[in-house]
Amino acid sequence: MKMKKMMSLVISVLIGASAATGCASKALQTSETAVKGAEEAKPAFTPGKEVEVVVPSSAGGGSDLNARTIADIAFKNQYTPKNFMVTNMPGGSGGVAFSYVYGKGTNDETIMVLHNGQIMSTIANNAPVTSDKLTYLPVVAYDNLLLVTKKGAPYQTVEDFIEAAKTPEKVKVGGSQRGNTDNLAFELINKYAETKAAYVQFNSSGDTMTALLGGHVDVGIFNPSECIGQIEAGELVPLATFAPEKIGGAFAEVPTFKEKGFDNIVLSEVRAFAGPPKMSAEAIAFYDEVLKKVTETDEWKTNYLEKNNLQPVYMNSAEAKAFFEKEVESYRTIFKEVGIIQ
Amino acid sequence: MENIQLLLQGFSVAATIPNIAAALAGAFMGLIVGAMPGIGSLAGVALLLPLTFKMNPTTAIIMLAALYYSNMYGGSFSAILLNIPGDSPAIMTALDGYPMSRKGKAGKALFTASISSFIGGSIGIIMLTFLGPLAAKWGLSFGPAELTWLIILALTSIGWIIGDNPSKGLLATAIGMMLATIGLDKALGQPRFSFDSINLFSGVSFIPLVIGMFGFGQVIDMVVNRSEYGAVEEKRLTIKESILDKSEAKRVTPVACRSGLFGCFIGILPGAGATMAAFLSYIMEKRVGRNKAEMGQGAMEGVAAAEAANNGAAIGAFAPLLSLGIPGSGTAAVLLGGLMMWGLQPGPLLFKNNPDFVWGLIGSMYIGNILCLIVAIGCIPILMKVVRVPSSIMIPIISCICIVGTYSVNNNMFDVYLMIGAGVLAYFLKLAKISEAPILLAFVLTPMLEMYVRQAFDISSGRLNVFVGSPISITLMILIIVFCLAPVLIKLIKKPNPAE
Numbered sequence: 001m002k003m004k005k006m007m008s009l010v011i012s013v014l015i016g017a018s019a020a021t022g023c024a025s026k027a028l029q030t031s032e033t034a035v036k037g038a039e040e041a042k043p044a045f046t047p048g049k050e051v052e053v054v055v056p057s058s059a060g061g062g063s064d065l066n067a068r069t070i071a072d073i074a075f076k077n078q079y080t081p082k083n084f085m086v087t088n089m090p091g092g093s094g095g096v097a098f099s100y101v102y103g104k105g106t107n108d109e110t111i112m113v114l115h116n117g118q119i120m121s122t123i124a125n126n127a128p129v130t131s132d133k134l135t136y137l138p139v140v141a142y143d144n145l146l147l148v149t150k151k152g153a154p155y156q157t158v159e160d161f162i163e164a165a166k167t168p169e170k171v172k173v174g175g176s177q178r179g180n181t182d183n184l185a186f187e188l189i190n191k192y193a194e195t196k197a198a199y200v201q202f203n204s205s206g207d208t209m210t211a212l213l214g215g216h217v218d219v220g221i222f223n224p225s226e227c228i229g230q231i232e233a234g235e236l237v238p239l240a241t242f243a244p245e246k247i248g249g250a251f252a253e254v255p256t257f258k259e260k261g262f263d264n265i266v267l268s269e270v271r272a273f274a275g276p277p278k279m280s281a282e283a284i285a286f287y288d289e290v291l292k293k294v295t296e297t298d299e300w301k302t303n304y305l306e307k308n309n310l311q312p313v314y315m316n317s318a319e320a321k322a323f324f325e326k327e328v329e330s331y332r333t334i335f336k337e338v339g340i341i342q
Numbered sequence: 343m344e345n346i347q348l349l350l351q352g353f354s355v356a357a358t359i360p361n362i363a364a365a366l367a368g369a370f371m372g373l374i375v376g377a378m379p380g381i382g383s384l385a386g387v388a389l390l391l392p393l394t395f396k397m398n399p400t401t402a403i404i405m406l407a408a409l410y411y412s413n414m415y416g417g418s419f420s421a422i423l424l425n426i427p428g429d430s431p432a433i434m435t436a437l438d439g440y441p442m443s444r445k446g447k448a449g450k451a452l453f454t455a456s457i458s459s460f461i462g463g464s465i466g467i468i469m470l471t472f473l474g475p476l477a478a479k480w481g482l483s484f485g486p487a488e489l490t491w492l493i494i495l496a497l498t499s500i501g502w503i504i505g506d507n508p509s510k511g512l513l514a515t516a517i518g519m520m521l522a523t524i525g526l527d528k529a530l531g532q533p534r535f536s537f538d539s540i541n542l543f544s545g546v547s548f549i550p551l552v553i554g555m556f557g558f559g560q561v562i563d564m565v566v567n568r569s570e571y572g573a574v575e576e577k578r579l580t581i582k583e584s585i586l587d588k589s590e591a592k593r594v595t596p597v598a599c600r601s602g603l604f605g606c607f608i609g610i611l612p613g614a615g616a617t618m619a620a621f622l623s624y625i626m627e628k629r630v631g632r633n634k635a636e637m638g639q640g641a642m643e644g645v646a647a648a649e650a651a652n653n654g655a656a657i658g659a660f661a662p663l664l665s666l667g668i669p670g671s672g673t674a675a676v677l678l679g680g681l682m683m684w685g686l687q688p689g690p691l692l693f694k695n696n697p698d699f700v701w702g703l704i705g706s707m708y709i710g711n712i713l714c715l716i717v718a719i720g721c722i723p724i725l726m727k728v729v730r731v732p733s734s735i736m737i738p739i740i741s742c743i744c745i746v747g748t749y750s751v752n753n754n755m756f757d758v759y760l761m762i763g764a765g766v767l768a769y770f771l772k773l774a775k776i777s778e779a780p781i782l783l784a785f786v787l788t789p790m791l792e793m794y795v796r797q798a799f800d801i802s803s804g805r806l807n808v809f810v811g812s813p814i815s816i817t818l819m820i821l822i823i824v825f826c827l828a829p830v831l832i833k834l835i836k837k838p839n840p841a842e
Contacts, residue, residue: 064679072395072683088388088676095526099543128533128543169803200800203793206675210612210668214482216801225682229667229689303685
């Protein structure tokens with residue numbers, strides 16, 4: 001009898017322990033992923049626990065892929081003694097994640113994927129936390145944008161699309177999040193090609209894709225990596241790219257807006273990182289080094305940049321800060337021009 | 343019959359030792375993750391994803407998929423035994439599972455949950471094998487407007503369905519919707535009802551709310567009404583005693599089949615997911631089922647409907663993921679990211695270019711689902727010991743689980759206060775006989791509703807006709823009207839002849 005009572009007690013405690021969710025899951029992480037420590041000379045700061053990499057959109061998008069690739073390379077090559085754990089935090093056009101990271105204050109073990117689209121969103125939405133309140137970390141890549149439609153759509157070239165879009169609110173353009181690069185790209189078309197299309201905002205590119213394939217929107221704006229599977233299958237047709245020059249690879253044939261005579265419809269995405277507002281200088285140096293090492297690996301260059309049609313670039317935190325301060329000014333000017341902000 | 347040939351090929355991929363081991367490991371982890379309040383399949387898959395990068399993609403997806411569907415089995419454990427749903431799809435399981443457990447039928451409830459999960463999952467897998475790509479294409483016809491109606495259908499039904507008083511149910515739904523509006527506006531990023539508190543900027547978190555409402559609310563009730571909560575003495579705690587007899591199996595099987603099929607279809611829809619599936623199936627069963635009067639007081643049918651549906655949905659979510667490269671649920675979205683990380687190209691060509699991957703996964707589901715059933719049933723005798731623990735021991739243990747579980751998710755003390763507040767609220771709601779399930783479901787569904795309504799208006803440039811723009815929309819709308827008017831009409835018709 002006593003034995004039985006003991007048993008029940010032990011079991012209840014075990015259930016209790018397993019229910020202490022985070023503890024259990026963290027223990028799992030640590031035991032599986034702890035690395036003996038980087039062998040090379042370490043900077044003054046090393047993370048004491050798993051580094052949380054916040055992605056301000058749902059899994060499966062461009063930012064997500066970027067974060068997960070970096071997390072993987074950094075961990076595999078032992079550039080970091082602790083794993084980079086990717087957390088998806090969609091919503092509020094990036095505002096939710098910005099607020100979250102801002103709330104981390106002096107925490108050195110939280111970073112987020114920063115993408116010029118989210119910087120735009122926070123400006124456009126007048127969000128409580130904008131990028132200048134966070135700590136800028138390195139820029140790691142430039143990404144491109146494509147205007148894509150469904151096979152069998154009434155317009156299969158960019159000229160036809162622009163012609164159709166001159167009728168007010170006839171053509172629905174799907175994009176991920178308000179005030180994001182997708183939104184700005186859309187506004188650029190409306191302004192400089194003098195079209196009157198309508199913008200439909202989705203939470204992620206995956207949702208935009210679902211709506212485009214289902215025929216609920218007419219065209220969508222995507223990164224190459226987000227639509228290449230559908231394009232190779234012949235389900236979708238790329239109309240044009242917003243890149244300054246033609247993208248190579250599978251998109252070598254796709255014209256740029258510039259070639260079509262729209263010099264002002266040019267937009268690239270900048271992929272970078274950011275940290276909480278009061279991140280220590282040692283931690284900034286640590287992330288500078290890890291990210292620089294990652295961008296120098298062959299795996300990064302072939303498996304990420306080439307495969308997803310991105311352009312290589314690296315700027316350290318200080319350069320990134322100067323770069324973004326200038327960029328933010330230009331976004332404000334464009335948003336004012338197209339009337340997104342006053 | 344090309345599919346059968348491909349499936350056999352899939353079996354040969356799935357039946358290798360590493361792949362069976364992966365399915366078994368996934369099944370175990372899924373059960374644990376599912377049983378832990380707070381952590382659901384989404385967090386479980388996201389946590390494990392980085393560990394699979396070095397694996398063979400097929401082995402990796404087999405493990406993560408097993409984790410996903412076995413999570414649906416595990417979610418029912420804590421819902422039935424402690425009235426704390428392990429994750430949101432198990433909320434509906436608690437409604438009948440916990441009362442069953444209080445009546446001394448915990449074993450039967452757990453067995454019903456496991457066997458229904460198995461039936462629901464199996465139906466989902468068969469659907470996926472033969473109709474996957476076709477059904478996924480059909481799912482695409484659900485755009486923002488159609489999904490809006492689907493959620494409104496769910497929200498209007500819930501108040502009428504749960505508890506004995508429709509107005510109290512509607513009140514609970516309204517409370518849930520109000521709680522869901524706190525935090526950053528999903529479309530414009532503007533803070534709402536956050537009172538400039540940084541803790542409320544990102545809204546009320548679901549985990550503290552669900553743990554507080556179910557778990558901590560329960561603790562308060564246990565303390566106040568101590569005499570009612572004596573340990574339930576079951577004579578025999580063996581699997582034998584839990585196995586359903588013939589008449590019980592007859593009650594459960596048809597319900598599980600219907601709900602599994604229905605759940606699978608909901609799972610295929612973009613962005614609907616297992617929670618909605620469990621929820622709509624339960625509603626359907628309560629409307630048309632044979633034993634609807636008893637549902638909510640500990641009916642096996644309630645447990646069966648919810649569990650079969652959420653398993654069916656978990657499998658259904660793979661159809662759009664594999665055949666179109668688009669996510670059918672939050673967890674599937676993480677798996678989509680996984681596909682890219684493993685170097686595969688999600689999209690319509692996946693079936694053609696990577697048949698070993700796709701069919702290996704589908705083949706593994708047949709094996710994995712059986713493994714899940716065996717593991718889950720094997721756990722029953724151990725789990726049932728929980729109901730024998732006297733409340734003097736249970737109360738401190740559940741309190742600890744509630745507090746530690748809530749805190750550890752975000753390491754944030756605010757969440758703990760929120761959890762305690764939700765518990766106190768739940769206790770008072772219980773006194774007022776207002777069920778807490780509609781609150782949580784409305785809380786889950788409202789952000790989706792808001793997003794879809796906004797998208798529908800974006801598409802129609804603000805015109806209302808988008809909501810009657812397709813046959814699906816009109817059908818759903820008519821269903822809503824019928825559901826709302828039916829009880830009133832039935833009353834009107836019945837009044838003249840009270841003899842009936």
